[in-house]
Amino acid sequence: xxxxxxxxxxxxxxxxxxxxxxxxxxxxxxxxxxxxxxxxxxxxxxxxxxxxxxxxxxxxxxxxxxxxxxxxxxxxxxxxxxxxxxxxxxxxxxxxxxxxxxxxxxxxxxxxxxxxxxxxxxxxxxxxxxxxxxxxxxxxxxxxxxxxxxxxxxxxxxxxxxxxxxxxxxxxxxxxxxxxxxxxxxxxxxxxxxxxxxxxxxxxxxxxxxxxxxxxxxxxxxxxxxxxxxxxxxxxxxxxxxxxxxxxxxxxxxxxxxxxxxxxxxx
Amino acid sequence: xxxxxxxxxxxxxxxxxxxxxxxxxxxxxxxxxxxxxxxxxxxxxxxxxxxxxxxxxxxxxxxxxxxxxxxxxxxxxxxxxxxxxxxxxxxxxxxxxxxxxxxxxxxxxxxxxxxxxxxxxxxxxxxxxxxxxxxxxxxxxxxxxxxxxxxxxxxxxxxxxxxxxxxxxxxxxxxxxxxxxxxxxxxxxxxxxxxxxxxxxxxxxxxxxxxxxxxxxxxxxxxxxxxxxxxxxxxxxxxxxxxxxxxxxxxxxxxxxxxxxxxxxxxxxxxxxxxxxxxxxxxxxxxxxxxxxxxxxxxxxxxxxxxxxxxxxxxxxxxxxxxxxxxxxxxxxxxxxxxxx
Numbered sequence: 001x002x003x004x005x006x007x008x009x010x011x012x013x014x015x016x017x018x019x020x021x022x023x024x025x026x027x028x029x030x031x032x033x034x035x036x037x038x039x040x041x042x043x044x045x046x047x048x049x050x051x052x053x054x055x056x057x058x059x060x061x062x063x064x065x066x067x068x069x070x071x072x073x074x075x076x077x078x079x080x081x082x083x084x085x086x087x088x089x090x091x092x093x094x095x096x097x098x099x100x101x102x103x104x105x106x107x108x109x110x111x112x113x114x115x116x117x118x119x120x121x122x123x124x125x126x127x128x129x130x131x132x133x134x135x136x137x138x139x140x141x142x143x144x145x146x147x148x149x150x151x152x153x154x155x156x157x158x159x160x161x162x163x164x165x166x167x168x169x170x171x172x173x174x175x176x177x178x179x180x181x182x183x184x185x186x187x188x189x190x191x192x193x194x195x196x197x198x199x200x201x202x203x204x205x206x207x208x209x210x211x212x213x214x215x216x217x218x219x220x221x222x223x224x225x226x227x228x229x230x231x232x233x234x235x236x237x238x239x240x241x242x243x244x245x246x247x248x249x250x251x252x253x254x255x256x257x258x259x260x261x262x263x264x265x266x267x
Numbered sequence: 268x269x270x271x272x273x274x275x276x277x278x279x280x281x282x283x284x285x286x287x288x289x290x291x292x293x294x295x296x297x298x299x300x301x302x303x304x305x306x307x308x309x310x311x312x313x314x315x316x317x318x319x320x321x322x323x324x325x326x327x328x329x330x331x332x333x334x335x336x337x338x339x340x341x342x343x344x345x346x347x348x349x350x351x352x353x354x355x356x357x358x359x360x361x362x363x364x365x366x367x368x369x370x371x372x373x374x375x376x377x378x379x380x381x382x383x384x385x386x387x388x389x390x391x392x393x394x395x396x397x398x399x400x401x402x403x404x405x406x407x408x409x410x411x412x413x414x415x416x417x418x419x420x421x422x423x424x425x426x427x428x429x430x431x432x433x434x435x436x437x438x439x440x441x442x443x444x445x446x447x448x449x450x451x452x453x454x455x456x457x458x459x460x461x462x463x464x465x466x467x468x469x470x471x472x473x474x475x476x477x478x479x480x481x482x483x484x485x486x487x488x489x490x491x492x493x494x495x496x497x498x499x500x501x502x503x504x505x506x507x508x509x510x511x512x513x514x515x516x517x518x519x520x521x522x523x524x525x526x527x528x529x530x531x532x533x534x535x536x537x538x539x540x541x542x543x544x545x546x547x548x549x550x551x552x553x554x555x556x557x558x559x560x561x562x563x564x565x566x567x568x569x570x571x572x573x574x575x576x577x578x579x580x581x582x583x584x585x586x587x588x589x590x591x592x593x594x595x596x597x598x599x600x601x602x603x604x605x606x607x608x
Contacts, residue, residue, distance in 0.1 A: 180309035210593035251525035253550035
């Protein structure tokens with residue numbers, strides 16, 4: 001059996017706060033296979049985003065190993081890390097905060113192509129047009145400023161930027177949480193299409209089990225920095241075993257379209 | 268069933284980049300006293316504009332047509348109170364009453380329906396501005412029947428408003444107890460010590476773990492869910508008839524969201540308040556509300572009992588919203604897309 005695309009083991013990150021040490025991430029282990037979607041679920045403060053930041057080495061762990069594409073990710077020096085980051089991309093919840101709002105769409109997409117020496121200057125406008133088309137946008141959008149386009153378009157741009165460097169893994173941190181429901185569905189569909197065609201793996205961070213059950217293969221549920229349970233997404237969400245898994249399932253808004261609801265008082 | 272308020276032909280227009288943009292287009296609907304009523308829609312549907320219009324919090328630069336008539340049988344008259352210079356600095360509670368009352372006392376005759384204040388302050392989601400009395404856009408005062416002139420609802424006293432972001436609603440440099448007490452002091456005519464006792468009781472009602480400590484806490488010391496509980500306590504402190512929750516749970520994780528929804532449900536039932544629940548989440552709205560109004564691009568596209576809206580929607584847009592909901596029982600997109608495994 002070949003090694004997984006990403007293998008995280010014993011990952012731990014502690015913070016000191018008010019004289020006390022708090023483990024934001026506590027002995028967390030999981031793996032992601034190529035082309036697979038692993039969801040990281042949990043309530044606010046469970047450590048989901050800290051895991052994402054550790055994976056991108058925006059912060060360094062206190063303990064644990066991260067192996068990515070068969071190599072020790074944590075021992076990469078700055079130069080090697082920069083090169084490796086082309087293969088491990090990130091999409092955030094709010095693309096307006098992630099990009100310079102005054103920058104043009106073309107500029108935002110040009111940066112990764114230039115920085116990672118993916119295309120020569122003369123070729124880049126072509127590449128940008130192709131990327132826009134790839135995420136379902138018109139090439140005419142290239143000249144627009146980030147702040148002028150809609151939230152859904154912006155998230156498509158964020159995805160286009162992420163795939164520009166031909167990554168094998170994209171970390172999506174609450175990437176569809178701020179979108180309208182109809183736009184959210186389109187973005188999820190786009191992610192699935194890209195995954196099928198390019199065999200990109202996703203680490204999909206979300207507190208929304210509805211979204212997770214729709215697009216994830218497997219799920220890891222975190223609670224207070226530790227793994228509470230993990231397994232096949234539909235199986236875990238269908239029959240959660242941990243207290244936090246049960247609480248998340250119970251709290252998810254449910255829509256019963258066949259019988260009456262809502263009007264009944266349940267005090 | 269009696270109507271609490273009656274909206275007729277309401278049109279709200281904002282100026283944006285020199286153009287007039289209609290945020291609400293000829294909307295008419297009645298809200299029944301004591302009901303839980305949801306307004307749902309996506310970005311730009313006009314749902315928040317409607318909530319702000321009902322609360323009298325529209326930006327001064329907006330143009331308003333149509334009417335909002337309140338049918339409150341016995342509105343309390345405004346209390347006499349100290350001039351603002353004597354009051355502690357006003358928190359941005361979202362429901363700040365003071366200016367409105369000053370306006371009323373200065374103007375002498377409070378206008379009947381909600382006043383769409385024109386203040387020259389474009390940024391004004393600020394509540395004080397919305398409540399400014401005196402000038403109105405398009406002669407709203409004239410449009411209203413004179414008989415209603417003594418029945419002006421007042422933000423903070425008759426209407427409680429809970430916004431999406433409690434960090435923006437609460438004053439960061441004022442203890443939360445003071446922020447709640449201020450509402451009681453201003454609107455109920457309580458002394459400060461009575462107001463603080465009331466604030467503590469409210470913190471218990473919204474189930475903050477340690478109400479004594481919470482009274483003295485500052486917003487940054489509380490979690491997002493706790494801050495929203497404080498904002499709710501402040502919103503209901505004066506015993507409003509109407510509680511408006513505008514995406515009040517959208518920024519919270521699902522577990523905290525469910526707790527806050529349960530809390531709102533309980534408070535509304537205990538106090539006999541009417542609830543206006545504004546949300547983008549049709550499942551959440553259906554769980555809480557007895558009636559749902561669906562908005563799209565500033566138009567009211569469908570309006571009915573929750574069971575009807577959910578089980579047999581008449582409008583294509585309502586169906587699309589229902590179809591877009593990803594519940595735990597939803598058809599997995601994964602399988603539809605034929606991805607691996």
